[in-house]
Amino acid sequence: MPKADxxxxxxxxxxxxxxLQGVGPRSAERMxxxxxxxxxxxxxxxxxxxxxxxxxxxxCQICGFFQSTAATCPLCESPERDQTIVCVxxxxxxxxxxxRTGAYHGLYHVLGGRLxxxxxxxxxNLRISQLERRLxxxxxxxxxxxVGSDVEGEATAHYLGDMLAHRPTGAAPVxxxxxxxxxxxxxxxxxxxxxxxxxxxxxxxxV
Amino acid sequence: xxxxxxxxxxxxxxxxxxxxxxxxxTTAFIGDNAQGKTSVLEAVxxxxxxxxPRTTTLTELCRFGQDHGFGLSGDLAPAAASLRPPTGPxxxxxxxxxxxxxxxxxxxxxxxxxxxxxxxxxDALGPSRYxxxxxxxxxxxxxxxxxxxxxxxxxxxxxxxxxxxxxxxYRPALLAYDKALRSRNRLLKxxxxxxxxxxxxxxxxxxxxTTLTQLRHHLVTELKPxxxxxxxxxxxxxxxxxxxxxxxSATTDxxxxxxxxxxxxxxxxxxxxxxxxxxxxxxxxxxxxxAFASEGQQRTLALALKLAQARLLHSLHGRPPxxxxxxxxxxxxxxxxxxxxxALPPGSQQLITTTHLEWASSGFQPEYLYRVHQGxxxxxx
Ligand SMILES: [Zn+2]
Numbered sequence: 001m002p003k004a005d006x007x008x009x010x011x012x013x014x015x016x017x018x019x020l021q022g023v024g025p026r027s028a029e030r031m032x033x034x035x036x037x038x039x040x041x042x043x044x045x046x047x048x049x050x051x052x053x054x055x056x057x058x059x060c061q062i063c064g065f066f067q068s069t070a071a072t073c074p075l076c077e078s079p080e081r082d083q084t085i086v087c088v089x090x091x092x093x094x095x096x097x098x099x100r101t102g103a104y105h106g107l108y109h110v111l112g113g114r115l116x117x118x119x120x121x122x123x124x125n126l127r128i129s130q131l132e133r134r135l136x137x138x139x140x141x142x143x144x145x146x147v148g149s150d151v152e153g154e155a156t157a158h159y160l161g162d163m164l165a166h167r168p169t170g171a172a173p174v175x176x177x178x179x180x181x182x183x184x185x186x187x188x189x190x191x192x193x194x195x196x197x198x199x200x201x202x203x204x205x206x207v
Numbered sequence: 208x209x210x211x212x213x214x215x216x217x218x219x220x221x222x223x224x225x226x227x228x229x230x231x232x233t234t235a236f237i238g239d240n241a242q243g244k245t246s247v248l249e250a251v252x253x254x255x256x257x258x259x260p261r262t263t264t265l266t267e268l269c270r271f272g273q274d275h276g277f278g279l280s281g282d283l284a285p286a287a288a289s290l291r292p293p294t295g296p297x298x299x300x301x302x303x304x305x306x307x308x309x310x311x312x313x314x315x316x317x318x319x320x321x322x323x324x325x326x327x328x329x330d331a332l333g334p335s336r337y338x339x340x341x342x343x344x345x346x347x348x349x350x351x352x353x354x355x356x357x358x359x360x361x362x363x364x365x366x367x368x369x370x371x372x373x374x375x376x377y378r379p380a381l382l383a384y385d386k387a388l389r390s391r392n393r394l395l396k397x398x399x400x401x402x403x404x405x406x407x408x409x410x411x412x413x414x415x416x417t418t419l420t421q422l423r424h425h426l427v428t429e430l431k432p433x434x435x436x437x438x439x440x441x442x443x444x445x446x447x448x449x450x451x452x453x454x455x456s457a458t459t460d461x462x463x464x465x466x467x468x469x470x471x472x473x474x475x476x477x478x479x480x481x482x483x484x485x486x487x488x489x490x491x492x493x494x495x496x497x498a499f500a501s502e503g504q505q506r507t508l509a510l511a512l513k514l515a516q517a518r519l520l521h522s523l524h525g526r527p528p529x530x531x532x533x534x535x536x537x538x539x540x541x542x543x544x545x546x547x548x549x550a551l552p553p554g555s556q557q558l559i560t561t562t563h564l565e566w567a568s569s570g571f572q573p574e575y576l577y578r579v580h581q582g583x584x585x586x587x588x
Contacts, residue, residue, distance in 0.1 A: 115407065117393040118386075123404065151386040151411045159407035 010036065062134065064110030064127055065092050075108055082106045084141040088131065088160065090114050090148060098146065103201045106144075109134065114147055114156040123159065132163075138172040144201075146179040209286035210556035211251060211342065211529060212310075218270045218277040220246035221582035230574035231284070233557045237564060237587065238579030244560035247579065248346070248531040251558060254279040254315050255341045255529070256372070257322075257334055260348065265317050276318035283311045283342055286526060311340050335378070343372040343524060345517045348533040351509040355496050359486035366487065369516050370426050373523055377422050384415040388483055395476045412481065413462050419482045420455060427453040427487060433518045438511035441546040443503070447492055449511065456484035506539070510547055517552050527555035534560050541566070 005011070010032055017028035035043045057066055060073040067073045075081065075095070085106030089095060092110050111126045134140065145160055147153040157178050164176050179201065209231060216225040221243040227234075236244045245261070249268075253259050259268065269277050314325035324332045326340040346368075353361050370377035391408040394400060431451055438449040457464030457480045464480045472479050489496040489508060496508055520528040530551060536544050536559070544566060551557065559573070576587040 115404065117390045117404070117408075122401075151383050151390070151408075151415070154411040154414070155387070155390065155404075155407040158410045159403060162403055162406060 006032075059092065059110075062130075063108045064112060064130075065095050065108055080105070083139050085144065086131075086134070086140050086142070087144040087146050089146050090153070090156075094146065098201070101201060106142075107140075111147070111156070114152045115159055116152045128160070128163070131160075135164075135167070135171070135174060140174060141172070142175045142177070144177050144179060209342075209526060210284050211255070211281050211558075212284040213282045214247070214251060214254070215280045216250045216278070218273050219250050219268060219279060220270065222246065222250075222584075223270065223582065225250070225584055227577060227584055227586075228575065229556065229558065231556055233559060233571075233573040234575040234577070235564070235573040236558070236560045236577050236579050236584075237562070238560075239562060242579045243582045243584075244579045245348075245533050247584070248533050248558055248560060250279055251281070251529070251531060252344065252346060254281050254313055255344055256368075257315070257324075257338065258368075260346050260368075265322070266320070268317070276316065278317070279315040281313050283313065283340075285310055313337070313341060335375075338371075338378070339375075342529055343520050344529040344531055345513055345520065346531045346533065347510070347513045347535055349535060349538055351513060351535075352505055354509050354512055355489060355500070355505040359484075362487040362489075363483070363485065365512065365516075366423055366426055369430070369519070370422060372520055372528070373426060373429075374422055376418070377426075380415050380418040380422060383411065384419045384482060387412040387415055388478055388481065391478050392476075395472060395478065400473070400476075409465065412478070413465065416461050416481045420461065420485065423482065423485065424453050427451060430515050430519055433522075434511055434515035437514035437518065437550060438508065440550050441510055441514070441543065442507050443542070447504070449508065450490040450493075451487055451512075452490075454486045454488050455482075456480045456486075503540075503543075507543065510543070510550075514547075514550055517555070521552050521555075527552035530555050530557045532557060532559045534562070536566050537561050537563065 006014070013032045013035075014025075014028045017023055017031050018025055020028075023031070035046065056069050058069055059065065060067040060076060062076045063073060065073065065075055082105050086109050087098060087104060087106055088109045088111060089098070090111055090113060095108050095110070098104055098108075109127070109131050111128065111131075113121055113126055115121060115123065115126070143160075143164060145157045147156045147160075161176055161178070164174055167174075211229055213228050214225070216222055219225065225247070227247070236247055238244045249259050249261055253265075253268065259265075262268070266274055269275070309327070311327045312325075314323075316323040316325075323330075324334065324337040326332055326337050329336075354365055367377075367381055371381065387408055391405060391412055394405045394408060434451055435449050438447070439445050459467075461481065465478075468479045489512075491500050491504060491508065494500075496505060500508065517528050517530060535547075539547065545568075548571070560579075564571075578585045578587045
């Protein structure tokens with residue numbers, strides 16, 4: 001007698017859920033079954049939300065943060081933000097905890113990662129040339145490096161610090177400081193709590 | 208934690224499944240060579256310290272043909288009574304550090320290249336928090352002779368294994384230094400090395416390398432009197448003097464030495480100075496032990512270095528470490544064997560492998576005895 005299993009449609013759904021970070025085979029199965037047996041319409045609503053998010057969200061060409069295709073960048077286009085100061089972060093998700101502190105009112109620049117030769121990530125794989133181009137207009141006067149405090153984060157901060165200290169002659173000078181104090185070692189910004197970040201923002205040091 | 212009360216393993220080395228219990232004293236594993244005795248001790252070492260003395264690639268630990276993963280777990284029993292640390296040279300132990308602890312189950316799962324750690328019911332722990340719940344140990348094996356005869360790498364590993372168990376700041380410094388070093392060496396090997404990227408990794412290399420060097424200096428200073436005393440106890444000739452020291456590859460400060468090595472490192476495409484090139488010279492009666500000591504003297508010296516590890520850990524933590532003794536008694540002459548048995552920290556849990564027990568005197572009575580044959584364990588009591 002052949003063993004019964006989920007129909008192919010459910011198996012396919014389980015397969016896709018399993019691909020998500022942090023979802024094991026057991027929880028993928030539970031999620032799939034819950035979606036299909038729960039209140040009617042839940043699965044369709046999720047499908048529509050996924051489609052809308054996948055099609056309607058891009059990265060801002062300037063800062064690299066998430067941006068809805070239907071609107072302008074909430075950061076770069078905001079008239080209330082200080083245009084002379086740019087905070088450099090590794091990932092778009094690092095913007096959220098910094099925003100939650102309420103202590104920062106400048107702009108952001110998302111690198112899209114950090115230097116990591118062991119993973120073959122070099123300057124040209126990050127949004128570093130975009131940062132240089134942003135500075136060319138001369139509006140930006142201060143850069144805050146808010147990269148992680150692990151080895152790769154440290155190296156990325158040193159790289160950027162060195163690059164910004166050796167800008168072409170005639171370029172408007174920028175002050176560079178680094179958020180380091182109080183950030184968890186080996187972790188990105190999303191692991192730091194609000195108070196730590198608040199303190200780190202007000203206690204930043206020059207590099 | 209005082210001792211490991213039980214060990215379970217699945218898909219580990221030659222073992223399909225393995226389960227055994229240990230007493231707080233001595234447990235012996237008897238079997239011919241290549242039956243899996245050492246793998247039992249290795250399982251304990253991986254479970255408690257997240258590393259193996261035999262390999263650096265964890266996939267190797269999977270059972271042959273089952274390389275998707277393996278699992279280990281074990282129960283640490285709380286200390287029954289506070290054991291006072293030894294009174295020895297410069298001992299300043301905090302004997303009151305022994306607080307009653309609940310039993311703790313540790314779980315180590317290696318699955319498709321991912322490590323998952325659990326301690327006392329807390330899942331997905333980071334290695335530091337996991338290790339904080341674990342116990343400390345000393346591994347003594349037949350190949351300890353290479354500590355004396357072999358290259359500096361073995362002596363650095365000896366220090367690092369001890370250091371990560373001695374000071375909480377040692378492991379993060381070691382891992383960060385290693386990451387910076389490997390990254391920097393990768394950049395030096397590029398077809399067109401990028402000076403700015405290399406310099407970016409020089410900064411963390413210096414920072415963590417300086418911390419690591421300071422910790423190792425401190426470690427050797429602490430270790431020195433214990434090693435000299437242990438050597439004196441087990442040596443045939445108590446007048447022999449053992450001197451150990453930490454020798455940095457950088458004679459000036461690290462940053463200056465690194466800068467000075469720049470032309471050569473560019474040519475050889477390798478970082479040439481730093482803690483990864485440091486050494487611990489062993490000097491017996493004012494002469495380098497590797498070149499001038501007899502084989503017997505070298506064996507004594509290797510035992511003394513491992514005993515010193517155990518005694519330093521005992522004095523730092525207020526209780527003796529677990530001792531994993533891999534096939535060493537059968538290889539020693541009776542005099543050294545008895546001297547070693549007398550010198551082992553009293554009250555320590557000892558897990559021993561041996562091919563036979565003919566060497567054992569009537570006074571040697573393990574609490575638990577297992578026979579190991581072709582990847583199966585049978586209680587022999
Ligand atoms: Zn933007």
